[in-house]
Amino acid sequence: MARIFNFGAGPAALPLPVLEKAQAELLDYAGSGMSIMEMSHRSKTFDAVIKGAEANIRKLMGVSDEYDILFLQGGASNQFAMIPMNLLGAGKSADFIHTGSWAEKAIKEAKNVGNVNVIWDGKDENYMRMPAVSELKFTPGAAYVHLCSNETIGGVQFKEYPKTEAPLIADMSSDIMSREIDVSQFGMIYAGAQKNIGPSGMALVIIRKDLTATCENKIPNFHKYTTHAKEPSLYNTPNTWAIYILKLVTEWVESVGGLKALQTINEKKAAALYDCLDSIEFYKPCAKKESRSDMNVTWRLPSEELEAQFVKEAKAAGMDGLKGHRSVGGIRASIYNACPEEGINALVSFLRDFAQKNG
Ligand SMILES: Cc1ncc(COP(=O)(O)O)c(C=O)c1O
Numbered sequence: 532m533a534r535i536f537n538f539g540a541g542p543a544a545l546p547l548p549v550l551e552k553a554q555a556e557l558l559d560y561a562g563s564g565m566s567i568m569e570m571s572h573r574s575k576t577f578d579a580v581i582k583g584a585e586a587n588i589r590k591l592m593g594v595s596d597e598y599d600i601l602f603l604q605g606g607a608s609n610q611f612a613m614i615p616m617n618l619l620g621a622g623k624s625a626d627f628i629h630t631g632s633w634a635e636k637a638i639k640e641a642k643n644v645g646n647v648n649v650i651w652d653g654k655d656e657n658y659m660r661m662p663a664v665s666e667l668k669f670t671p672g673a674a675y676v677h678l679c680s681n682e683t684i685g686g687v688q689f690k691e692y693p694k695t696e697a698p699l700i701a702d703m704s705s706d707i708m709s710r711e712i713d714v715s716q717f718g719m720i721y722a723g724a725q726k727n728i729g730p731s732g733m734a735l736v737i738i739r740k741d742l743t744a745t746c747e748n749k750i751p752n753f754h755k756y757t758t759h760a761k762e763p764s765l766y767n768t769p770n771t772w773a774i775y776i777l778k779l780v781t782e783w784v785e786s787v788g789g790l791k792a793l794q795t796i797n798e799k800k801a802a803a804l805y806d807c808l809d810s811i812e813f814y815k816p817c818a819k820k821e822s823r824s825d826m827n828v829t830w831r832l833p834s835e836e837l838e839a840q841f842v843k844e845a846k847a848a849g850m851d852g853l854k855g856h857r858s859v860g861g862i863r864a865s866i867y868n869a870c871p872e873e874g875i876n877a878l879v880s881f882l883r884d885f886a887q888k889n890g
Contacts, residue, residue, distance in 0.1 A: 533849075534547070535849045535850065535851050536849060536850045536851070536870070536871075536873075536874035536877055536878070537851055537852050537870075537874075538850060538851065538852040538853050538863075538864040538865050538866065538870065538874070538878070539851065539852030539865060540683055540684075540705075540726070540827060540852070540856070540863060540865040541683070541704075541705070541723070541725045541726040541731070541865070542725040542726075542730065542731045543725060543726045543727075543852075543865055543867050543869070544867065544869040544870055545729070545776070545780065545869050546780065546783045546868070546869045547869075548783055548786075549776065549779040549780055549783050549869075552779055553775075553776060553779060560576065561576055563576055567580065567771060567772065567775045568771060568772050570771070572765060572768050572769055572771050573765065577771060580771075580774060580775050580778055581602070581763075581764065581765070581769075581774050581778075583778050584602070584774050584775075584777050584778035584781060585600045585763075587778060587781035587782065587784075587785065588600055588735070588737075588781060590785075591708065591781060591784055591785065591789055591790055592708065592712070592714055592737075592790065593713075593714055594714050594737055595714070595715065597715075597739055597740055597741075598714065598737050598738060598739050598740065599736075599737075599738050599740060599743060599756075599760045599763070600735070600736070600737055601735075601736040601737075601738065601756070601759045601760065601763070601764050602733055602734075602735060602736075602764040602769055602770070602773070602774050602777070603733065603734045603736055603759060603764070603769075604732060604733060604734075604769065604770055605732075605734065606723040606724075606725070606731060606732055606733065606734055607633075607702060607704045607721060607722060607723035607734050608636065608723075609734065610702070610721045610734050610736065611636055611637045611639075611640035611641070611702075612640045612643070612644075612754075613754055613756070614637075614641070614675075614677070614700060614719070614721075615640060615641040615643070615644035615645055616644055616747065616750050616754050617746040617747055617750065617754070617755060617756050618674050618675055618742070618745065618746065618747070619641060619644050619645035619646070619674055619675075620645070620674075620747045621645075623645060623646065623673075623674040624645065624646035624647065624648055624670060624672075624673055624674065625641060625645070625646070625647060625648070625673055625674045625675045625676070625677060625697075626648050626650045626669050626670050626673045626675070626676040626677070626695075626697065627641065627647055627648065627649050627650065627676075627677045627678075628649075628650060628651045628662060628667065628676070628677070628678040628679075629649050629651060629652040629653060629654070630651075630653050630658060630661055630662070630678070630679055630682050630685075630687060631653065631658035631679065631682035631684060631685040631687065632658075632682065632683075632684045632685065632856075632858060633679045633682055633683060633684070633702060633704070634677075634678070634679040634682065634702075637677055637679065637702060638677075641677070648670045648673065650667060650668060650669060650670065650676075651666060651667055653687075656819070658682065658685045658687065659685060659687060659817055659818050659819050659822070660687060660818065660819035660821065660822040661687050661688065661689050661690070661821075661822040664691055664692075664693045664694075667693050669693075669695055669696065669697065671696075672697075673697045674697065674698075675697050675698045675699070675700050675718060675719075675742075676693070676695045676697050676698070676699050676700065677700045677701075677702070678692070678693075678699070678700075678701055678702070679701070679702040680692075680701045680702060680703045680705075680706050681703070681704075681705040681706035681824050681826050681827065682705075682824070682827075683704065683705040683726070683826070683827050683856075683865070684827075684856040684858060684859060684863075685817065685818065685827075685829065685859070686817055686818045686823065686824045686827040686828055686829035686863065687818045687819070687822040687823070687824055688706060688822060688823070688824035688825060688826065689822075690821070690822070692712075692716055692717075694716065697718075698717070698718020698719065698739065698742050699716060699717050699718055700717070700718055700719040700720075700721075701717055701719070701720050701721075702721060702722070703720050703721070703722045704721075704722045704723040704726060705722075705726045705727070705824075705826050705827060705865075705867070706727070706824070706825070706826050707720070707722035707726075707727050707728060707735065708727050708728055708781075708784060708790060708793070708868065709727055709790075709793060709794065709797050709825065709826055709867065709868055710790060710793070710794035710797065710825070711790045711791055711794055714737065717737075717739075718738070718739050718742045719736065719737065719738040719739065719742060720735075720736075720737040721734050721735065721736045721737070722734060722735050724773055724777060726826070726865070726867050727780075727826075727867045727868050727869075728777050728780050728781075729773050729774075729776040729777040729780055730770075730772065730773045730776050731773075732770055732773060733769075733770045733773040733774070733777070735777070736756070736759075738756055738760075740760075743756045743757055743760050752766075753766070753767065784868070793868055796872070797825045797826070797866075797868065798825055799872070800825075800866050800870065800872060800875045801823070801824075801825035801826075801828065801866065803875050803876075803879060804828050804864060804866065804875055804878065804879065805823060805828065807879045807882050807883065808828075808830050808882070811882065811883070811886045811890070812890070813832065813833065813886040813889070813890035814830050814831070814832065814882065814886065815830055815831045815832075816828070816829070816830045817829040817830055817831060817859075817861060825866075826865065826866060826867055827863055827864075827865050827866075828863065828864045828865075828866060829855060829859075829861055829862065829863045830861060830862050831860075831861045831862070832861075832862065835860065837889060838855075838860065838861060838862055840889070841853070841862060841885055842854045842862065844881075844885065845878075845881055845885075848877075848881055849877070850874070850877060850878055850881060852865065864878060
């Protein structure tokens, strides 16, 4: 078996022990004689899986009973729409912090529904930095404030979140469970699962119950948070496989020491990569130092031809997924929780060799 180092942005590498456990349990889950994928979502066996996943998330992230935890279909993009549909009714407006491609998608969807105040826009700096908390001025009476915690394409990440009077809503698709956070600072956290916590097609939603209580009623039932909170993620047939894998991932996170331990490892991995890039003139990291993401590291080479050659040779050397997003080009290494330190070491050696040969 030849597994490569996968630096893809998502769907992304999963921890090997998770894949091995899923493989071992694939044909006969917990003595049921069937796969978890073939089982009723209302069975006792699956009930233990979904409840276990929720309990593990509560424990790892410190989520109190004031919040509902939901597993919803449609990934994070569906949340871009569901949030304003539920929380941005007539006469309301919401504040958005425009930090790059993903914030922009959230803004676009909200504009389809209601009034949007873009209170900060990183356009002049090509979205290569996050705002300092002191730069942000919020709109009195806004229904909520939305931000993207980590811009997966640009490679910039909030290091500190603003304290807001209105409920703060964060898209944490690409840095959920990568570091310790204070959940009580947020009205809602959501994340597409396919980077740090599982397979694609599912969003983890952590929403404060008092916020759910303010949701609009005149929208389709399937799009109401209240619907999914009432019948905890079982209003319809959920993505049972994704919930099962998410549970395995949370068990793996626990086994490596929880979010504090992962944060230390992630900071070390990112520092090793940025140190290497900073030390070689040939490479030009994209993000401003103070906003550099610990999850998605982006950089340029002197020409697009060299970038293409870099990606091709890296792949031949067992490192895949390094091509930057099609909208910005360049190189991107996505180094989520499941990216092992050996992968970073291999990439650092490759970076040194490539610069020596081509610089
Ligand atoms: C920060 C961020 N938000 C939202 C999304 C969209 O997620 P999905 O494809 O699950 O809808 C992505 C996907 O890469 C992302 O990186």
